[in-house]
Amino acid sequence: MTNKLILTLMALLLASCGMMSTPSVEQPTPIPTFASADSTAQDPAANQVPAxxxxxxxxxxxxxxxxxxxxxxxDNTLEALVTDSNGQPITDATISFDIDMTNMSHGRNVTAASSLGEGRYSAEIHFLMPGPWRVIVGIERAGQLTTVRFDFMVAW
Ligand SMILES: [Cu+2]
Structure with a gap:
């Protein structure tokens, strides 16, 4: 099961590498202010406007x-919020964070996230170096794997 998932992820990574001819010009994705799971005040899904x-x-x-x-x-806490296109939380997914630097590889580093409920998933992540990083969020649901990539800068 785990090996199958890893192979699927690798296949997707290879496929996406082949399709993206100019990954280096991608703008880093700004990371919004962290909202803890028990804070519903600024839930971006509530107003259905992508944050x-x-x-x-x-x-x-x-x-x-x-x-x-x-x-x-x-050490950092990464949290993903996953909803459907109507802003309804996806609570039954298996979420993983695949992290690496974009200007050098630090090898394979995939962490399974824990569900916090209400579509939120969290994991403890260690960034070895400051600089440009990406996280590929793996969303496995009903036998289907979706991956979403975020590029961002890690500070000192
Ligand atoms: Cu590095």
Whole structure:
């Protein structure tokens, strides 16, 4: 099961590498202020307007948050909020964070996220170095895998 998922992820990564001829000109994705799971005050899904750091893939909307914000070298909490296109939280997905630098590879580093409920998923992430990083959020649901990529800068 795990090996199958990893192979699928690798195949998707290879496919996306082949399709993107100019990945280096991509603008880093700003990461919005972290909102903890028990804070519903600024839930970006509530008003159905994509926040900074939010992306759509198929009928899924994905936001990424970091604590601290901006993400910094060392230990960070990454949180993903996943909803359908109507802003309804997706609570039954299996979420993973695949992180690496975009200007050099630090090898494979995939962390399974824990569900916090209400479409929120969280994991502890360690950034080895400051600089340009990306996280590929893997969303596995009903046997289907969707990946959404976010590029951002990690501070000192
Ligand atoms: Cu590095």
């Amino acid at each position: 900074l750091g939010g992306k759509q893939s198929g009928d899924l909307l994905v936001w990424i948050f970091s604590d601290p914000n901006p993400p910094s070298r060392g």
